[in-house]
Amino acid sequence: MSRPPVARESVLDAFEAILIDRGERFATMDATAKAAGVSKGGLLYHFGSKQALADGLLARLDELVREDIAQIERAKEGVVAHFLRTSTTGDTPVDRAIVAATRLAQGGDPTANAALRGIREQWATLIRPHVRDALALDLVMLVSDGLYYNAALDGSGVAGPVPQGEELDALIALVKRAAQD
């Protein structure tokens, strides 16, 4: 699992940033190359097509989710609480990748859609043993989905109408009470 070149990563960073900050329509190869500080030709050396660029983003997303899931499993405050807390409170690499993938999916990229569905399934598998039943799982997943939905609507950095800090703590407690015994 050798680390890819720096230029490649900064192209992905730029692509992701435009998706988040401006939306799918503005995430062109031209704009991405410019934001990454390379020429179009340079970008196309690393990613031979727009789809390859999207695939690169989704591959990185997959890896970040893998790490994220490992972290949630080890969380001291419990799996459910940590899962909800990291459902886009902050501006972490996973969160950014997920919002960017959401934008791609909504633009009409079926691979982005499938990736997000797969991630949600992984999360559900992770949470299932820690809640009372299927209904409780639905509740936890939907609250998490709701947090991501608001993050996707607001782009990065902007504080949405979603609980944070102590309010988020209280929400987590409320959901846990409803979802666990």
Place this chain on the structure above:
Amino acid sequence: MSRPPVARESVLDAFEAILIDRGERFATMDATAKAAGVSKGGLLYHFGSKQALADGLLARLDELVREDIAQIERAKEGVVAHFLRTSTTGDTPVDRAIVAATRLAQGGDPTANAALRGIREQWATLIRPHVRDALALDLVMLVSDGLYYNAALDGSGVAGPVPQGEELDALIALVKRAAQD
């Protein structure tokens, strides 16, 4: 408030359908005109620009939401329950308009984004008197957001990983128990 011409409405229907079924990238004026059974020139008589087309969709959304809110207020099973039940269980005109607007928003249209934020605020105002406190409101809104998020990911007609039928009834009961006294 005179009813707009039939052709105008069918153009909006077509635009909405493409947004939902294929995504923002595919919702071009050409594709919309074709799907609506008019020529590009015909479309442009009714909507002079892409933005005007989007504005038309959002204006219709606003009206549908107004009707939707009036219905929720009158719901026999209670405001919270009816609100959650209509958070995209089905394939109603409001739901379709919301998913289409979500796609526009994720593509990078700021007016679609603002419209969705406004609608969410209207809903919150509607729900607020019917729940225990601000925390309970957060819970109800986030579950609703989560349902819409899944609807947006799945497009129209496809059954997502989201509760339906009796499972949905149980979820609504669970949320009500957690959110009301």
Place this chain on the structure above:
DNA sequence: GTCTATATACAGATAGAC
């Protein structure tokens, strides 16, 4: 009101120099 034809701009992608 609806059409065809066309102008303009930009997206994605290729060729080939350095």
Place this chain on the structure above:
DNA sequence: GTCTATCTGTATATAGAC
């Protein structure tokens, strides 16, 4: 490995006939 130049397709928009 990164660049410039360019080709091709297509999206938005205009002009003007019917």
